[in-house]
Amino acid sequence: MKALIFEGPGRKTLKDRNIPVIDSATDAIVRMTKTTICGTDLHILKGDVPSCTPGRILGHEGVGVIEQVGAGVTQFKKGDSVLISCISSCGKCEYCRRGMYSHCTTGGWILGNTIDGTQAEYVRIPHADTSLYPIPDGADEDALVMLSDILPTGFECGVLNGKVQPGGSVAIVGAGPVGLAALLTAQFYSPAELIVIDLDENRLQAAKRFGATNTIRATGEEAKQRVFELTENKGVDTVIEAVGIAPTFELCQEIVAAGGVIANVGVHGFKADLHLEKLWSHNIAITTRLVDTVSTPMLLKTVRSGKIDPKQLITHRFKLDDILDAYDTFSKAEDTRALKVIIEAV
Secondary structure (H helix, E strand, O other): OEEEEEEEOOEEEEEEOOOOOOOOOOOEEEEEEEEOOOHHHHHHHHOOOOOOOOOOEOOOOEEEEEEEEOOOOOOOOOOOEEEEOOOEOOOOOHHHHOOOHHHOOOOEOOEOOOEOOOOEOEEEEOOHHHHEEEOOOOOOHHHHHOOOOHHHHHHHHHHHOOOOOOOOEEEEEOOOHHHHHHHHHHHHHOOOEEEEEEOOHHHHHHHHHHOOOEEEEOOHHHHHHHHHHHOOOOOEEEEEEOOOOHHHHHHHHHHEEEEEEEEEOOOOOOOOOOOHHHHOOOOOEEEOOOOOOOOHHHHHHHHHHOOOOHHHHEEEEEEHHHHHHHHHHHHOHHHHOOOEEEEEOO
């Protein structure tokens, strides 16, 4: 089969690999139909994720058809169409019983990280019964690819952790795919202000289409001043950091209101300063999280009902043979206007 291989920081190739085989009774082999590229894949290529070692097949998102199941799989059979969760969960360990699937002792974020992932023609899924979701008849597979990772990530790590409330004020720092996913799902809770901050005008235009009440094309002190102008000099109740670099995390600290929450979503490869000399008395909370995908069943229902349309995040399409072009397009979003790309494996 063809597969996209990580060969070390800054290096990736499309190569032939053996089709994976059942390794455990709870495994399933899925023939991929569609996958995508995540910002986390770019972090891996930058060397920010040391757990991912050279030789790994990248990717942790997608949909496909079950080719084979292990003897212990009871919920799925050959031929079933499935959504692949970016998080693998056994459903039995202490963390899974607490709903923290991301910290599953034999799972978590392993696809495309510590085991081979989905940017290939086939993938082995451990804990298949609790790591796959059946695709309903007539469902839009393109939209469902967005449910593997970015939609639950934006919702759980940003909106839920950020305690978005009706009538509250929200600033999302970073209008990339995950930031826009947080924007879409924050509207479940009817905040009064939804401010999106970025330097890319195309992404800010997308944010306006997706429901932002205000957009700010600035950073640092200028962005801070604009936020305070929009919030009667109070700052915002919830700040969602969706970039993963020190300057954006520091901006979040500057614009959070007293009693507010900073919800970090971005993947940070380098240290960022925490200014407790300013925040120690402000009654704020700072949250971190790796998506658990506990919200995936609910999000599936909202997508099927038309309450949200994650398909509008898709801007480009490629075949698996052209995945290197897809990476080039996705990594140069400012020039290509890319949000999410769909890669067809068939």
